[in-house]
Amino acid sequence: MDVMRVPSTTSHVVPDGSSPTGEPGGRLEALMAAAGALAWELDLAGGEPIWLAGGHDGRNQPGDGIAAGEPSVADPGDRERVLAAALAALGGSRWLSSTLPVTMADGTTRWYALTGQVVAADEASAGRMCAIALDVTRERETLDRLRMHSEQARELIVRLRTGPHLGFEYVSPACLYFTGYTEKEMYDNGIAYAFGAVEPSAVARIREDLLRGSIEGKSYDFPSRRKDGSVLWVRATFRQSVDEAGHLLLEIAVRDIGQMRALELEVTRLRLTDGLTGLLSRQALEEQWPLLRERAQVSGTWTVLAHVDIDRFGLVNSGLGISAGDQLLKSVGHRLAQSVGAGDLVVRLGSDDFLLVLTGLDSRRSALRSARSLTGAFVEPIAGDSGRLSVTVSVGASLIPPGPWDAGDGLDSRLAEADVAMRAAKARGGNGVEVFAGGMRAEARDKVELLAALRDAVDQNQLVLFYQPIVRLSDQAVAGAEALVRWEHPRRGLLLPGEFVGLAEETGWIVPIGAWVLDTACRAAQAWTGILGGGSAIAVNLSARQLGTADLVGAITSALDRSTLAPGDLVLEITETAFIDDFDAAVWTLRRVSDLGVHLALDDFGTGYSSLAYLAQLPIDRVKIDRSMVAGLESNPHSRAVVAGIVGMADALEIQTIAEGVESVEQLRMLVELGCDLAQGFLFSRPVPLSEMEQLVARDVAAGGKSTRSRKLHH
Ligand code: C2E
Ligand code: MG
Ligand code: MG
Numbered sequence: 161m162d163v164m165r166v167p168s169t170t171s172h173v174v175p176d177g178s179s180p181t182g183e184p185g186g187r188l189e190a191l192m193a194a195a196g197a198l199a200w201e202l203d204l205a206g207g208e209p210i211w212l213a214g215g216h217d218g219r220n221q222p223g224d225g226i227a228a229g230e231p232s233v234a235d236p237g238d239r240e241r242v243l244a245a246a247l248a249a250l251g252g253s254r255w256l257s258s259t260l261p262v263t264m265a266d267g268t269t270r271w272y273a274l275t276g277q278v279v280a281a282d283e284a285s286a287g288r289m290c291a292i293a294l295d296v297t298r299e300r301e302t303l304d305r306l307r308m309h310s311e312q313a314r315e316l317i318v319r320l321r322t323g324p325h326l327g328f329e330y331v332s333p334a335c336l337y338f339t340g341y342t343e344k345e346m347y348d349n350g351i352a353y354a355f356g357a358v359e360p361s362a363v364a365r366i367r368e369d370l371l372r373g374s375i376e377g378k379s380y381d382f383p384s385r386r387k388d389g390s391v392l393w394v395r396a397t398f399r400q401s402v403d404e405a406g407h408l409l410l411e412i413a414v415r416d417i418g419q420m421r422a423l424e425l426e427v428t429r430l431r432l433t434d435g436l437t438g439l440l441s442r443q444a445l446e447e448q449w450p451l452l453r454e455r456a457q458v459s460g461t462w463t464v465l466a467h468v469d470i471d472r473f474g475l476v477n478s479g480l481g482i483s484a485g486d487q488l489l490k491s492v493g494h495r496l497a498q499s500v501g502a503g504d505l506v507v508r509l510g511s512d513d514f515l516l517v518l519t520g521l522d523s524r525r526s527a528l529r530s531a532r533s534l535t536g537a538f539v540e541p542i543a544g545d546s547g548r549l550s551v552t553v554s555v556g557a558s559l560i561p562p563g564p565w566d567a568g569d570g571l572d573s574r575l576a577e578a579d580v581a582m583r584a585a586k587a588r589g590g591n592g593v594e595v596f597a598g599g600m601r602a603e604a605r606d607k608v609e610l611l612a613a614l615r616d617a618v619d620q621n622q623l624v625l626f627y628q629p630i631v632r633l634s635d636q637a638v639a640g641a642e643a644l645v646r647w648e649h650p651r652r653g654l655l656l657p658g659e660f661v662g663l664a665e666e667t668g669w670i671v672p673i674g675a676w677v678l679d680t681a682c683r684a685a686q687a688w689t690g691i692l693g694g695g696s697a698i699a700v701n702l703s704a705r706q707l708g709t710a711d712l713v714g715a716i717t718s719a720l721d722r723s724t725l726a727p728g729d730l731v732l733e734i735t736e737t738a739f740i741d742d743f744d745a746a747v748w749t750l751r752r753v754s755d756l757g758v759h760l761a762l763d764d765f766g767t768g769y770s771s772l773a774y775l776a777q778l779p780i781d782r783v784k785i786d787r788s789m790v791a792g793l794e795s796n797p798h799s800r801a802v803v804a805g806i807v808g809m810a811d812a813l814e815i816q817t818i819a820e821g822v823e824s825v826e827q828l829r830m831l832v833e834l835g836c837d838l839a840q841g842f843l844f845s846r847p848v849p850l851s852e853m854e855q856l857v858a859r860d861v862a863a864g865g866k867s868t869r870s871r872k873l874h875h
Contacts, residue, residue, distance in 0.1 A: 195295075197295065262293070320410040320412070375410075378398055446571060462521040471552045471554055552591035573608045623646070632837070643698060670706065671705060730758045766788065823843050828843060
């Protein structure tokens, strides 16, 4: 038998030569042509194969034998393979399934997938097989293209089809190379085996998305194990389609992301360490908490959480300067790290707040002893550029007994306990250790509750902004307002920032809260920018934490875009704490903000370091003279001199001055005399809700900007 060939009619299918329509073979032939299918019959005794239908150009008649211009299986190897499979089917499943190239009448090659069944076999005859062949050339080409791509891109490509024969259709050489499996091992064992020890959670996610029909285009990162046991980090991207038979076809591009993972780990490491001291960050503590708990449980030992706060750290910062403050923080961190054991953690929570986790303590007594010994690390003064500094710390400790840590006893509660105890130590004058006791519980619980509630405050629209008018001193007209956040706590009523902004800063929640404030304030200011004319109509407080976020500039730009407020109408108020951690980074960020055309004000000026010298290095447009200086104007000559100095310096630097906390007419008079530009305070108005602010502006404009002088604004 040389060549299989196709007859031109369907006489073998409809032996009586008629079709149900009386139109011999016409319908079946049309169907076969539409499906791109061929049908043939094979005499397994070795007779000539007879093509039944399809793929024919119509020049020959059935039984003509092999003729040029008929589709033929040209490759002898393929013919052998098909025949062998067909013969095997005689004794076994009686089914044949194979794919092979066929040379068509016009000389081109097309690929056909054969499915055959033994139709007759008895003692008398060796048997016949009927088979249908479907044109799979397009799919074959796709596979070839895939093969080519995968070989070039070294991407691992896997193609799977569900249906009667679930399994791999194609596995790229790169895939074999990376996984270490042979093609046969892959085909025999399936995908879960090949990407075998995949994280169960990754497998579950993939399966879930598959079942939900939402896997198309999705990527999954997971570690998989090579045949030799080593770990390969991969990103598998799924493409899904359905073939004509309704079977799911999955094409999975698997990329080796080992290098990317390494980078990611490095970024994580950076995120988990505190930039200034190199100690762990709060985030790292959160991540390690479950592990600490597990270890304590297994070993049955006590754990101590100790909150360490430097006494009067503010004085170092304001007295000796920020770099001396930084140096001190590093030294304190270093001392603490040296005073703990190998399995213990040293974390920097924020400015001058540290947290130690002391582990593996065998009794309450040794836990107490370890906590009490912490102040001992500071007996020796700390040497720095500005000489030797005597440092004391206040320590608050929470002692966790062995045995299962209560489910409700999360990290937050323990931190709150240590914090409350630390405050108790401060209240006793500092330089001491307090251990959390039952009597402090209510306070600690309050803090934890507040923290939990704060997490929902933004989502549940519990935050509101109040606005305090800013008055221009030259004509005492309203020139804008400062936005001040309040929290409408569902049980406690309206909370002032003093009760929750600190907590929000500690936990990082100030970042989303701050974004909301910015957005809301910019929108609100639309109500009066048109009436008051341009120029710094809304002031928004920015926390140091926000300054450290990657996308501050983006957040500002989008708040401006959404509200269509001009950048020049927005002032962002920052305090000196913004510069404590990293002066250069803060300046860099502020320059970007300033480049947007947004104005910057230095808040609470006169309380901290307050060096006018470094004002010159900052892109600052305004200084806000702290309330304490304004309060001292009438009685304290020193305050008067400081305010005069600030105004004079600011004038020279062409920086605007604004006085906050103006409460009396006499203060107002003195500020005007000193040449201060703007003022804000209860004398004019308390912070008020938006609707009142709008009325107030309308009234002021109607009075020609004179309503503030006659103190009509005063509530
Ligand atoms: P600040 O930026 O210095 O705001 C001025 C504070 O002084 C406000 O307190 C205001 O109500 C109060 N005040 C205004 N006039 C007078 C006066 O004549 N006498 C007295 N005794 N006080 C006056 P508030 O609203 O409690 O805010 C406190 C601080 O909370 C603000 O100080 C600011 O640092 C912070 N804060 C407020 N809102 C936000 C915010 O949205 N984000 C951030 N990060 N901090 C905010
Ligand atoms: Mg402010
Ligand atoms: Mg202020």
